[in-house]
Amino acid sequence: MGKDVLTGVHFLSGNHACVEGAIAAGCRFYAGYPITPSNEIAERMSVRLPQVGGIYIQMEDELASMAALVGASWGGAKPMTATSGPGLSLMQENIGLAAMTESPCVVVDVQRGSPSTGLPTLVGQADVMQARWGSHGDYEIIALAPSSPQECFDFMIKAFNLAEIWRVPVIFLSDESVAHLSERVVIPPKEEIKLVTRKRPSVPPEKFLPFKPGSDLVPEMPIAGEGYRVHVTGLTHNEKGYPDLSAKVHNKLVPRLVNKIRKNADKIVEYEELFTEDAEVILVTFGISTRICRDVIKRARAEGLKVGLFRLITIWPFPEKRIMALAQKIKAFVTVEINLGQVAIEMERIVKERCKTFLIPNAGGAVHDPDEVFAEVKQIVSGLVE
Amino acid sequence: MGQKRHPMGVLIREDRMPHIFCPGCGIGATISNIAEALLESSLDPDKVSVVSGIGCSGRAAGYFKLDGFHTTHGRPIAFATGLKLTNPDLTVIVFSGDGDLTTIGGNHLIHAARRNMDMIVICINNFNYGMTGGQMGGTTPTGTWTTTSVYGNYEMPFNLPLLLTACGANYVARWTSAHSHYIKKSFLEALEKEGFCFIEVISACPINWGRRNKLRTGKDMVKFFLDHTEIKENPDPAEALIQMDTPILCGVFANKDKPGYLRAMRERLSQRVGIDVFRGDGKVELPETEEKLQKTVERPKKVEEVKIKLAGIGGQGIALLGLIMGRAACIFDGNQAVYSQEYGAEARGGASASSVIISSGKIDFPYIKNPDVMVVMAQGAFRKYRKEVQPNSILFIDKDLVKPYDLPEGVQVYAVPATRLAEQVGRKVVANIVMLGFISSLTDYFSLEAVKSALKMSVPKGTEEFNLKAFEAGYTYGEKLKRGEE
Incomplete structure (x- = not known):
């Protein structure tokens, strides 16, 4: 007990690894509402957080959970919640508040078959678009997608660091499959885990402007109780934080909120490539589907097919630059995702006429069958030869 | 406003004057009452946060010269919950309106009361949605007129003292915006308490509610409140339903000393986990624990898949x-x-x-x-x-x-x-x-x-x-x- 980083070798489910990653990242506040298939996160949090002096609270709904996260963020916490698609829908209101008030927080979405109640216990990957713009208005967030319990641990630390650096809600797009696989998870010694905390005020209260951005477009963040007596509002606000309901201020604030992510995308974007140097066809994927594609690529290479893998680690912001560069030298991208084309549509938008784009969709309920994906890839490859 | 300083200038953001409230509105007066009470208390204002939702009363967080949070519609109590649990040293005040707190935010209200969450909620009840033009809501008295009950409201309003008492709040009081003295007194009492404290302030809204209900000015409304209220010692919350033909029952409906959320949590957890302090910002000293490191195996056993x-x-x-x-x-x-x-x-x-x-x-x-x-x-x-x-x-x-x-x-x-x-x-x-x-x-x-x-x-x-x-x-x-x- 009283241990925050459980250094050593473990055999953990993706959901449990998320919890250990969060606690290792400094998360000490969790507010949530039960929903399948994310429940193991809440359950383990309710055990682990008290052991490290943190607070687990089960709220009355997801609206409240997300509102509590924003409050906790301004109280100085690195807060977190976990949910699934239907809960993420309810959280959107205050994800918007977090985006507008630049409140660092992490939202784990264990995706399941959808829309609506859909398939509560089975896998889906169809919250890609909801993660990006599920709340009203223009804003940008960061979204990460793990493909294994080890990545659940590692990426949770990344997620908290990104939330702190860029002061945005970070959506952790897990899925039912990753959540419920148990695998080897190696937790490093505490001193090897690099943690980042938000920029704090560099001037005294009388000189401080809470929403004046630095060169990275991110403002310094005070915490309630420190004497800054800050006003924070979801209304359009000036650098002082006061409401200013004018087009002029709005056209300064909202583009900054968007640009702090878009213009800094190079510092945020992460992806993984396999055999892309000589590939003619590249599979584009994320989350659990990465593992199906790796299996397919092994077989393709064994048969001498020049197929590579481009796996999104950050889904948002999208790795546009790299994809454009790859598109210049290959014949086709094939997107493999457990939805009907949410990443694929982004690929089409970026790739345009540079090369062909294909989609191997799957509405959810089970991961892709690697045999079927392989067969389709082979067909695409042979079609491109003619 | 010119050069004249606001008498509550220490606690009110003078640079945000003039405020948005209509002539005769009761919200400004209540903000003043709370500011006065805060001055009278020995609290360090740096350690006080005000959280509001959306609506006329929701603007209150922007007028207090304190850490102030103007959140989303209905959610200030949930937001305040996160803030308080992260930093229990703060005094957290939720100041918002009836539509915000009891109608769209009703679920958060009843659950915060049930948990006896440590906060003070000031609920301005002006019987309508003022900011959006005077529509009916969950507190509009039966038979009164609003822009969406033009034939007279045929719904029953909430009896808030009864609701909050039933939910388990430690402190429940009701006054009207004409009762400055009592509002201050109640607020100072609440500051001394742990758990969930709820103060309902029946508030004048002559522009959007009064003028549709034969109370055209602030003066009319204040007079109505003074003539149509009954202040009682230990009033029965079951009799607190607001009806236009009977006096509005005011007083302190509940004043209990059950443990607040934080104390209840500590009492349950401390011994079990060997830690005394729980807070969301992680400012907790953890006891030293034995290193139980599961080392990586040097030479793994070979096995075919x-x-x-x-x-x-x-x-x-x-x-x-x-x-x-x-x-x-x-x-x-x-x-x-x-x-x-x-x-x-x-x-x-x-x-x-x-x-x-x-x-x-x-x-x-x-x-x-x-x-x-x-x-x-x-x-x-x-x-x-x-x-x-x-x-x-x-x-x-x-x-x-x-x-x-x-x-x-x-x-x-x-x-x-x-x-x-x-x-x-x-x-x-x-x-x-x-x-x-x-x-x-x-x-x-x-x-x-x-x-x-x-x-x-x-x-x-x-x-x-x-x-x-x-x-x-x-x-x-x-x-x-x-x-x-x-």
Whole structure:
């Protein structure tokens, strides 16, 4: 007990690894509402957080959970919640508040078959678009997608660091499959885990402007109780934080909120490539589907097919630059995702006429069958030869 | 406003004057009352936060020269919950309107009261949605007129003192915006308390509510409040429903000293986890703990990828069997393993399965299509999964419970009376562990020490020896089988 980083070798489910990653990242506040298939996160949090002096609270709904996260963020916490698609829908209101008030927080979405109640216990990957713009208005967030319990641990630390650096809600797009696989998870010694905390005020209260951005477009963040007596509002606000309901201020604030992510995308974007140097066809994927594609690529290479893998680690912001560069030298991208084309549509938008784009969709309920994906890839490859 | 300083300038943002409130509105007066009370208290204003929702009253957070949070519609209590639990040193005041707190935010209100969450809620009740033009809401008195009840409201309003008292709030009071003295007094009382404190302020809204209800000016409304209220000692909340033809009952409806949320939490947790302070910002000293480091295995045991599917019926501990195998391979043999469970409605009874893949190398596809090994513990499970048995694969069965049929070519069947042996050891429930011992004897997927270590860490404390006995029973049976003795 009283241990925050459980250094050593473990055999953990993706959901449990998320919890250990969060606690290792400094998360000490969790507010949530039960929903399948994310429940193991809440359950383990309710055990682990008290052991490290943190607070687990089960709220009355997801609206409240997300509102509590924003409050906790301004109280100085690195807060977190976990949910699934239907809960993420309810959280959107205050994800918007977090985006507008630049409140660092992490939202784990264990995706399941959808829309609506859909398939509560089975896998889906169809919250890609909801993660990006599920709340009203223009804003940008960061979204990460793990493909294994080890990545659940590692990426949770990344997620908290990104939330702190860029002061945005970070959506952790897990899925039912990753959540419920148990695998080897190696937790490093505490001193090897690099943690980042938000920029704090560099001037005294009388000189401080809470929403004046630095060169990275991110403002310094005070915490309630420190004497800054800050006003924070979801209304359009000036650098002082006061409401200013004018087009002029709005056209300064909202583009900054968007640009702090878009213009800094190079510092945020992460992806993984396999055999892309000589590939003619590249599979584009994320989350659990990465593992199906790796299996397919092994077989393709064994048969001498020049197929590579481009796996999104950050889904948002999208790795546009790299994809454009790859598109210049290959014949086709094939997107493999457990939805009907949410990443694929982004690929089409970026790739345009540079090369062909294909989609191997799957509405959810089970991961892709690697045999079927392989067969389709082979067909695409042979079609491109003619 | 010119150069004249606001009398409450220390606590009010003068640079935001003039405020948005209409002439005759009761909100500004209530803000002043709270500011005065804060000045009279000994609180450090730096340690006081005000949280508001949306609406006219929702603007209050922007006028207090305190840390102020203007949140989303209905959610200030939920926001304040996060703030308070993160930094319990703060005094957290929620100042918002009736529509915000009791209608769109009603769920948060009742649950915060039920939890006795440590905060003070000032609820301005002006009977309507003022900011949006005077629509009816959950507090509009029956028979009154608003822009969306133009024939007169035919709904019942909330009786807030009754609601909040029933939900368990420590402190519940009601006044009107004409009762400055009482508002201050109640607020100062609430500051001394822990738990959930709720002060309803029936407030004048001449522009949007009054003028549609024959109370055209602020003066009319104040006069109405003074003439139509009844202040009582220990009033009965059941009599607090607001009706236009009876006096508005005011007073302190509840004044209890139940532990607030934070104290209740501490009392429950401290001893159990050995920590006294709980806060969301992590500013807690953790006690030193013994380093229990599970080191990486230096020279992992080599194993070709093997895909094992385990099937049985509910209660046979099939899931645990898979988990132990995974732990043995990963933690104690230094290999890779993926464990997954069939996770569907059928898990609630009937046959279910889980699977484990063990390998020295990386495992990409985490599920099993063609198992190398199947372990079947019940006939129902055999029926359900028999089509998955592959030619030339290995099948482990409970000899007494599974009678295999129509097996494909070349299947090697290993049978053990697992349940019978378990009964001999003492309890039927360890049949899965007998099976584990049996498999360990006949295969080389994990080392014997690894599987025993994994077993010990996976069973309830105090049952380790018993489970090891069951394991040995299965293992010995396997060894005898190999020697041709069974």
